[in-house]
Amino acid sequence: MSSIPADLKYLDSHEWARVESDGTVTIGISDHAQGALGDLVFVEVPEVGKSLSKGGAAAVVESVKAASDVYSPLSGEVIAANDSLGSAPELVNQDPYGQGWLFKIKPSNSAELGQLLDAKAYEKALEAEGH
Amino acid sequence: MGFKTPLHDTHVASGARMVDFGGWDMPVNYGSQIEEHHAVRRDAGMFDVSHMLIADITGPRTREYLRHLLANDVVKLKDSGKALYSCMLNETGGVVDDLIVYFINENWFRVVVNAGTREKDTAWLKRFAGPFGVDVRPRPDLAMIAVQGPQARAKAATLLGSHAPAALELKTFFGRELGQYFVARTGYTGEDGWEVMMPVAEVAKFWADLKAAGVAECGLGARDTLRLEAGMNLYGNDMDENVSPLESGLTWTVAFDPPERDFVGRPALEALRKNGIPRKLVGLVLEDRGVLRGHQKVVAPGIGEGELTSGTFSPTLERSIGFARVPAATGETVQVDIRGKLLPAKVVKYPFVRNGKALI
CATH class of the missing domain: 3.30.1360.120 (Probable tRNA modification gtpase trme; domain 1)
Structure with missing residues (x-):
């Protein structure tokens, strides 16, 4: 069973979002997603300053076997990207909710937060997928 | 199941x-x-x-x-x-x-x-x-x-x-x-x-x-x-029923001698050799970061286009490698369309690795 921290919000496409104390939001992919992809070998993060819309393709994670788009859970402007993934994409496998974060945004529409799944709902979504 | x-x-x-x-x-x-x-x-x-x-x-x-x-x-x-x-x-x-x-x-x-x-x-x-x-x-x-x-x-x-x-x-x-x-x-x-x-x-x-x-x-x-x-082919990726071994990097496995041996497919291969073999399978190494995958488009500028048949990240070389079927005249460099960006790749002889040693 993969880990699903209770304090995060999720998309059913396996991204997570964490609201930080300053109101910014950190985004990554779930433990389930990294396990399903296998060893990551390449991560393409968005450029700082880029404007993202909720549900739009924001990053790419590639494992040995496949490439996957990562969708932004929220609209907003990219304020940081995890550049250490350039030389160490395996951080996403090793620590998907910590050092394996992908990017941070300053959300432009706080109402979108309420549309995300909580941990329980994400767990249900995984079960529905047959995991 | x-x-x-x-x-x-x-x-x-x-x-x-x-x-x-x-x-x-x-x-x-x-x-x-x-x-x-x-x-x-x-x-x-x-x-x-x-x-x-x-x-x-x-x-x-x-x-x-x-x-x-x-x-x-x-x-x-x-x-x-x-x-x-x-x-x-x-x-x-x-x-x-x-x-x-x-x-x-x-x-x-x-x-x-x-x-x-x-x-x-x-x-x-x-x-x-x-x-x-x-x-x-x-x-x-x-x-x-x-x-x-x-x-x-x-x-x-x-x-x-x-x-x-x-x-x-x-x-x-x-x-x-x-x-x-x-x-x-x-x-x-x-x-x-x-x-x-x-x-x-x-x-x-x-x-x-x-x-x-x-x-x-x-x-x-x-x-x-x-x-x-x-440098080994995978059936269904690098060759199939619609493509000849001569365009799949497998010419070395076809024994044309002796000329009188009648094997299934021989007349078709002879005709292909006579008329010119339009495509070849080559090894590619991606110059930039990224990962080559099967079916990505390959562009040989001024010559034509081809397609990746297999591609992956090479754990030994820590770079991406692949096979592509390209026009026969393709030279030493090509471009690969990866999510809309044309990235440079080098055409190389394969195998890429043999007995634990990198060959490229």
């Missing part, structure tokens, strides 16, 4: 991630695919290849039959146990499948074909059998483990008891029946090692004993990155 090999429960118990492969429920990895890859390059790893079809072909005219059926020429098989890689072609010169054939004696050759094509291949083998009076017998009673890597033979030999010395004497590309085992010094990784066939009832113990001897369990994921580094 797909077909299951006799080791299915063993894989599940080992925590393997199971996926569908040509209708078979197979392990893709047991944890880290990259670690499994390195285990084979540096030490020893094993693969369940029981999904592949073993078939015995028997009868006094077996050699004659195979000389007609296969694009490579089994006349090269002079010593008992010697193996040969070949394509089986259709009448239009397309590849029905690629296979390994072992010469055991004049009345008995053994072939090993791909899992996803086993029904088609069995029908194809039988279709040409009649006139030669040979018997084609699939061997679902046999399972097969590939144990590969620089330490693979030494580790696996500890399981063979009194047969170990004879097994260790096998030369590269030779196989031999040893008691209940058929041990062959062949593989699909670019490393030394064996493929061991045995009765289905024996295979779970053999696997467990190999594991106890320090051989790493490896899935199809590592098998694919290893074969790509080793």
Whole structure:
């Protein structure tokens, strides 16, 4: 069973979002997603300053076997990207909710937060997928 | 649920991630695919290849039959146990499948074909059998483990008891029946090692004993990155029924001499050679970061376009490599369309890696 921290919000496409104390939001992919992809070998993060819309393709994670788009859970402007993934994409496998974060945004529409799944709902979504 | 090999429960118990492969429920990895890859390059790893079809072909005219059926020429098989890689072609010169054939004696050759094509291949083998009076017998009673890597033979030999010395004497590309085992010094990784066939009832113990001897369990994921580094084609990706071996990097496997040998597909290949072979299969190394994948578009500026047939991240080279079918005039550099960006790639001779060493 993969880990699903209770304090995060999720998309059913396996991204997570964490609201930080300053109101910014950190985004990554779930433990389930990294396990399903296998060893990551390449991560393409968005450029700082880029404007993202909720549900739009924001990053790419590639494992040995496949490439996957990562969708932004929220609209907003990219304020940081995890550049250490350039030389160490395996951080996403090793620590998907910590050092394996992908990017941070300053959300432009706080109402979108309420549309995300909580941990329980994400767990249900995984079960529905047959995991 | 797909077909299951006799080791299915063993894989599940080992925590393997199971996926569908040509209708078979197979392990893709047991944890880290990259670690499994390195285990084979540096030490020893094993693969369940029981999904592949073993078939015995028997009868006094077996050699004659195979000389007609296969694009490579089994006349090269002079010593008992010697193996040969070949394509089986259709009448239009397309590849029905690629296979390994072992010469055991004049009345008995053994072939090993791909899992996803086993029904088609069995029908194809039988279709040409009649006139030669040979018997084609699939061997679902046999399972097969590939144990590969620089330490693979030494580790696996500890399981063979009194047969170990004879097994260790096998030369590269030779196989031999040893008691209940058929041990062959062949593989699909670019490393030394064996493929061991045995009765289905024996295979779970053999696997467990190999594991106890320090051989790493490896899935199809590592098998694919290893074969790509080793410059070996994968049926269905790099060639199929619609493309000739001459455009698939397999010209070396087609025996045009002697000119009078009449093999299936020969007239089509002769016509292709006469009219000019429009495309070729090349090895590519991506210059930038990113990962080459099958079906990505390849652009040879001023010449034309082609397509990746296989691509992956090479764990040994830590760069992306692949095969592409491109216009014959393609030179030393191309561009690959990766998600809308044209990235430069170098055309290289393959294998990319052999016996643990980078060749590019």
